[in-house]
Amino acid sequence: xxxxxxxxxxxxxxxxxxxxxxxxxxxxxxxxxxxxxxxxxxxxxxxxxxxxxxxxxxxxxxxxxxxxxxxxxxxxxxxxxxxxxxxxxxxxxxxxxxxxxxxxxxxxxxxxxxxxxxxxxxxxxxxxxxxxxxxxxxxxxxxxxxxxxxxxxxxxxxxxxxxxxxxxxxxxxxxxxxxxxxxxxxxxxxxxxxxxxxxxxxxxxxx
Amino acid sequence: xxxxxxxxxxxxxxxxxxxxxxxxxxxxxxxxxxxxxxxxxxxxxxxxxxxxxxxxxxxxxxxxxxxxxxxxxxxxxxxxxxxxxxxxxxxxxxxxxxxxxxxxxxxxxxxxxxxxxxxxxxxxxxxxxxxxxxxxxxxxxxxxxxxxxxxxxxxxxxxxxxxxxxxxxxxxxxxxxxxxxxxxxxxxxxxxxxxxxxxxxxxxxxx
Numbered sequence: 194x195x196x197x198x199x200x201x202x203x204x205x206x207x208x209x210x211x212x213x214x215x216x217x218x219x220x221x222x223x224x225x226x227x228x229x230x231x232x233x234x235x236x237x238x239x240x241x242x243x244x245x246x247x248x249x250x251x252x253x254x255x256x257x258x259x260x261x262x263x264x265x266x267x268x269x270x271x272x273x274x275x276x277x278x279x280x281x282x283x284x285x286x287x288x289x290x291x292x293x294x295x296x297x298x299x300x301x302x303x304x305x306x307x308x309x310x311x312x313x314x315x316x317x318x319x320x321x322x323x324x325x326x327x328x329x330x331x332x333x334x335x336x337x338x339x340x341x342x343x344x345x346x347x348x349x350x351x352x353x354x355x356x357x358x359x360x361x362x363x364x365x366x367x368x369x370x371x372x373x374x375x376x377x378x379x380x381x382x383x384x385x386x387x388x389x390x391x392x393x394x395x396x397x398x399x400x
Numbered sequence: 401x402x403x404x405x406x407x408x409x410x411x412x413x414x415x416x417x418x419x420x421x422x423x424x425x426x427x428x429x430x431x432x433x434x435x436x437x438x439x440x441x442x443x444x445x446x447x448x449x450x451x452x453x454x455x456x457x458x459x460x461x462x463x464x465x466x467x468x469x470x471x472x473x474x475x476x477x478x479x480x481x482x483x484x485x486x487x488x489x490x491x492x493x494x495x496x497x498x499x500x501x502x503x504x505x506x507x508x509x510x511x512x513x514x515x516x517x518x519x520x521x522x523x524x525x526x527x528x529x530x531x532x533x534x535x536x537x538x539x540x541x542x543x544x545x546x547x548x549x550x551x552x553x554x555x556x557x558x559x560x561x562x563x564x565x566x567x568x569x570x571x572x573x574x575x576x577x578x579x580x581x582x583x584x585x586x587x588x589x590x591x592x593x594x595x596x597x598x599x600x601x602x603x604x605x606x607x
Contacts, residue, residue, distance in 0.1 A: 198454075198455060198464055198465055198466045199466060200447075200450055200451040200454045200455050200466060201451060201455065201464060203447045203450065203451070204447045204448055204450075204451040206447075207443065207444045207447040207448075210444070211429045211432060211433075212428065212429065212432050213425070213428070213429075214429070218420070220490065220493075221419065221420070221490075222418045222419065222420075222421070223448075223451065224464075224488070224489065224490070225418060225419050226418075226448055226451065226452065227451065227452065227455060227464065229452075231452050231453070234448055234449060234451075234452040235449060235452075236414065237414045237417070237448060238445035238446065238448045238449045239445065240407075240410045240411045240413075240414040241411055241414075241430075241433055241441055241444060241445045242441060242442060242445045243407055243410065243411075244405075244407040244408060244410070244411040244430065244433065244434065244441075245433065245434065245436075245438050245441040245442075246438070247405075247407045248405060248407055248408065248434060257405055257408060257434065258405055259405045259406060259407060281431070282408075282431065283427065283428075283431070286427075
């Protein structure tokens with residue numbers, strides 16, 4: 194498609210550089226910006242520059258934060274002995290929104306995926322080992338990575354580098370979703386939910 | 401969802417202000433920006449500010465342009481007697497990409513839609529009338545608006561304001577798409593394609 198303006202062309206190209214945004218969608222989004230007041234477009238654009246200039250990765254858990262340490266790592270009310278290992282900030286936000294977890298986090302920044310050229314050194318795995326060996330007092334790691342080949346590989350790698358350190362490792366429970374009809378659950382999940390069945394008393398106590 | 405940073409919150413809010421972008425998608429897009437170098441984020445953001453500062457609506461046809469008059473209106477090689485009336489720049493781009501049209505355009509900026517509070521005065525209809533009455537030498541208008549209630553209303557309004565001016569009005573042909581199987585065409589389109597059938601010789605000459 195041919196554009197009548199090099200400024201539209203440039204803006205569309207930038208918008209289409211975002212993941213999952215094609216050129217047609219990009220044009221639609223750019224045209225919606227053209228219709229706005231200049232001050233609103235300034236605010237739109239500056240929000241991304243401000244973000245990039247002020248955002249830090251927390252020095253401890255690599256969560257995104259306005260400060261050097263994130264609000265979860267500095268919260269004295271949270272259990273420092275339990276660390277939930279996740280891929281990125283979206284997982285932290287999803288877990289936080291459940292309000293069921295009072296420990297801290299460690300963000301790896303992804304998972305081991307040789308196909309995408311992501312090895313252990315691209316992730317915050319050494320930093321995780323350092324944390325566990327430090328005087329933070331960590332006793333348990335909850336591995337909350339995706340249930341995929343890459344997630345499993347990463348879990349295995351973590352279990353190896355922490356072998357013999359007396360750290361309790363667990364993964365989040367996999368099973369049929371609460372409120373899901375059995376007939377709509379996929380076979381692998383349903384099979385796993387039978388293998389990993391929980392004693393009835395426990396389920397009763399929770400509900 | 402709770403964000404650990406007010407800068408992320410602000411950026412997500414701005415991203416989610418774009419049409420069709422929800423907060424989850426906005427967060428994904430914003431996180432992809434966080435991963436980029438600062439210079440790239442600057443270039444991303446500045447492309448929208450530059451666009452807004454430099455873009456004009458062509459004084460004649462209201463197409464978006466870097467100059468006061470767009471490249472189509474200033475192209476002496478195009479037929480000034482024929483004007484294609486469209487809703488917005490995306491229609492111009494779609495028609496231009498066919499390379500079948502050598503006339504000029506007039507962008508209304510939408511179509512009459514009382515439900516959305518868009519009346520004739522919100523559109524460039526007066527400007528269209530002025531152009532037709534001016535010494536531009538316009539003899540034909542091709543109405544290329546959507547085949548919807550609003551498009552038909554707008555077509556009817558245009559036919560009324562130009563009544564008795566000796567201007568030839570036409571609409572683009574509606575019918576079964578080239579390469580479409582008849583059985584998959586919708587009834588209304590197929591019905592119209594029979595009512596608006598074209599002589600066989602003409603079809604032969606074109607193919």
